[in-house]
Amino acid sequence: MIRFEQVSVTYDGASGPAVAGVDLTVPEGELCLVVGPSGTGKSTLLGAVSGLVPHFTGGVLTGRVTVAGHDTRTHRPRELAHVVGTVGQDPLAHFVTDTVEDELAYGMESIGLAPDVMRRRVEETLDLLGLADLRDRPIGTLSGGQQQRVAIGSVLTVHPRVLVLDEPTSALDPAAAEEVLAVLQRLVHDLGTTVLMAEHRLERVVQYADQVVLLPGGGAAPVSGPPAEVMALSPVRPPVVALGRLAGWSPLPLSVRDARRAAAPLRERLAGRTPPAPPKPATGEPVAAVSGLTVRRGRVEALRAVDLAVRPGETVALMGRNGAGKSTLLSTLAGMRAPTSGSVRVGGLEPSRARPAELIRRVGLVPQDPRDLLYADTVAAECATADADARATPGTCRALVGELLPGVADGTHPRDLSEGQRLALALAVVLTARPPLILLDEPTRGLDYAAKARLAAHLRALAADGHAVVLATHDVELAAELAHRVVVLADGDLVADGPTAEVVVSSPAFAPQVAKVLGPLPWLTVGQVGAALAGTA
Structure with missing residues (x-):
């Protein structure tokens, strides 16, 4: 054909x-x-x-x-x-x-x-x-x-x-x-x-x-x-294949069902062990606090009476079906949308009333479509503008691009980048100002596994440095890898808020592949399993 x-x-x-x-x-x-x-x-x-x-x-x-x-x-x-x-x-x-x-x-x-x-x-x-x-x-x-x-x-x-x-x-x-x-x-x-x-x-x-x-x-x-x-x-390769390669299974499984059939010996090796607990974020004053937040869009209540606090060093994954209100919550935290009722505070400011010059150093949003942030004709020009807007040392944004997007030339036009590459460039633009609160809307859309791993490592380093990260995502593997907490929204209501391992494992829709293969054992990622097996060896 x-x-x-x-x-x-x-x-x-x-x-x-x-x-x-x-x-x-x-x-x-x-x-x-x-x-x-x-x-x-x-x-x-x-x-x-x-x-x-x-x-x-x-x-x-x-x-x-x-x-x-x-x-x-x-x-x-x-x-x-x-x-x-x-x-x-x-x-x-x-x-x-x-x-x-x-x-x-x-x-x-x-x-x-x-x-x-x-x-x-x-x-x-x-x-x-x-x-x-x-x-x-x-x-x-x-x-x-x-x-x-x-x-x-x-x-x-x-x-x-x-x-x-x-x-x-x-x-x-x-x-x-x-x-x-x-x-x-x-x-x-x-x-x-x-x-x-x-x-x-x-x-x-x-x-x-x-x-x-x-x-x-x-x-x-x-x-x-x-x-x-x-x-x-x-x-x-997907996690289930990576797990099969790690465990030496042949043939390699392509589905959770195939992997579960081969996983009994691996479960026995991991029995009695638990993954290391993720580092706890700081317990100081919240970087962002939302209380009784209701946002109406036309006749639709996109959010209803939502309460949420995000502290320094904490990574929170917002999950839920399409249309649940995740993007609305992020845009409200970024000051792009005013609350209908309730209160929103970010770094002591009310975002929807703050001046952009003040807000850019407190919160940064990477939207679903990175083209919304990219206006220049070249990667170098985007980076120079980002440095100027953030009052950062010249070259700061370009260094971030080099980490997130290796091999891209300065003269490349953003429209000539792939979807994932444009996302990485937009993320570098936002991170140049190093805002205490970083918001990402579907950050892994268009990213391959290597790019996703680089993104996760960079966000993990930012959290370790005290930045709060809130990401709206359908990527259950990213949430398992990165998030301290998972918040689930449904039709504008907050229906779950708790540690990642508790929330995602209890939900068949949001459980990562490793959790489905090795359940009821508490493992979420291939990295956790690999570290445990290396320790055993």
């Missing part, structure tokens, strides 16, 4: 190809997962299937890409629309209409299908994706998982034979991600749709893949094959 024949893509002005030497075949009715570190060309590979590369992005494509017999060099994206459906990382950027039913019909209108055909296909897609009850809903009122299903449905109504997805679960809570992956399983198994997907959250998707393509970067040739074989070589 999809064939790459010695494909390389080089963009204008680039020092080398974005991808090189890709020789790959994806049969009909298979789910092919594209993995690799950030910036190794995964989005370029996907774009070459839809024809967006090079017709829209520019650059030079050598070799040959064919989809259902169509050569993408001689067929523009519009000519491939009936064969390839593409859904990007952000479903909201995909929508052009206001309601679910209109969005499902839009693609068919664009290619001139008859009204009776359109009506039939809309109904079929509503049933296939479980959207019938939402047909008249405004898209802006849907949850993240519902929006992702609508985005997929809007391309399915054209009946493409290939579906290309760029990080379809990166912004979704665990339950919503399962919804989307269940839909993809139905498409592959029942309809014979070929799915090509890039995803960093491998713990969610690798067990569903028929084939994995690894883009290792650094000029190395891509590697493709069965998931377990590629994971044995891959520098990026």
Whole structure:
């Protein structure tokens, strides 16, 4: 169905190809997962299937890409629309209409299908994706998982034979991600749709893949094959695979179920031991305190009577399904939104009434879309502006970029960075001022495991230095690795607040993979298990 024949893509002005030497075949009715570190060309590979590369992005494509017999060099994206459906990382950027039913019909209108055909296909897609009850809903009122299903449905109504997805679960809570992956399983198994997907959250998707393509970067040739074989070589791997490699299991498990079947000897080795307790944060005055906070957005109460205190050196993970109020709480702490009732204090200030020049040295927010913070034409210019705004020593921001984003040149335009690289740059901009309170909204979206580990190490060092960190995240593995406390929000209410090990293990939705494999033992991360085994040895 999809064939790459010695494909390389080089963009204008680039020092080398974005991808090189890709020789790959994806049969009909298979789910092919594209993995690799950030910036190794995964989005370029996907774009070459839809024809967006090079017709829209520019650059030079050598070799040959064919989809259902169509050569993408001689067929523009519009000519491939009936064969390839593409859904990007952000479903909201995909929508052009206001309601679910209109969005499902839009693609068919664009290619001139008859009204009776359109009506039939809309109904079929509503049933296939479980959207019938939402047909008249405004898209802006849907949850993240519902929006992702609508985005997929809007391309399915054209009946493409290939579906290309760029990080379809990166912004979704665990339950919503399962919804989307269940839909993809139905498409592959029942309809014979070929799915090509890039995803960093491998713990969610690798067990569903028929084939994995690894883009290792650094000029190395891509590697493709069965998931377990590629994971044995891959520098990026989910916790369950890392645990299997640590314990010497063969074949490597790809799912929690497979790992539990092999884990009995490991549980025996760990019995009677407990992971070391995380360092306790300071007990001084809170850096931020919220009391009885209610925030209304239109007719919706986004937060209701929330009480929360965050102390120096403490890392708090805000969790909950899409739309629970996590981003609203962060934006209120950052002064971007005024409370409807209740009080918010950050560093002795009321954030919504403080002057920006005062607030920047007390609280820093990295939003979900890092482009909201990036305005300059180069990485160097962004860093110089951040140093000036924070009154920091020149070079401070650039040093942070070097830690979080090694290898990126000063002259690189932020728009030419991958999603994960832009996030790292935005984080460096915010951290330049070293505010006592650091807020992050989905900080691991678009990050590979190595970048996530660098981020976690940097945030851990900031907490050890007395900074308070509050992060809204769907990444249960990050919360297990980093957070002292987990706060769970549901429909604007605070429903849980306690030590990470207690909160995440008690919730099937928020438990990390290691906890599911080794439960009821109290282990949360591969690092904890590795340290215990090394001590035993």
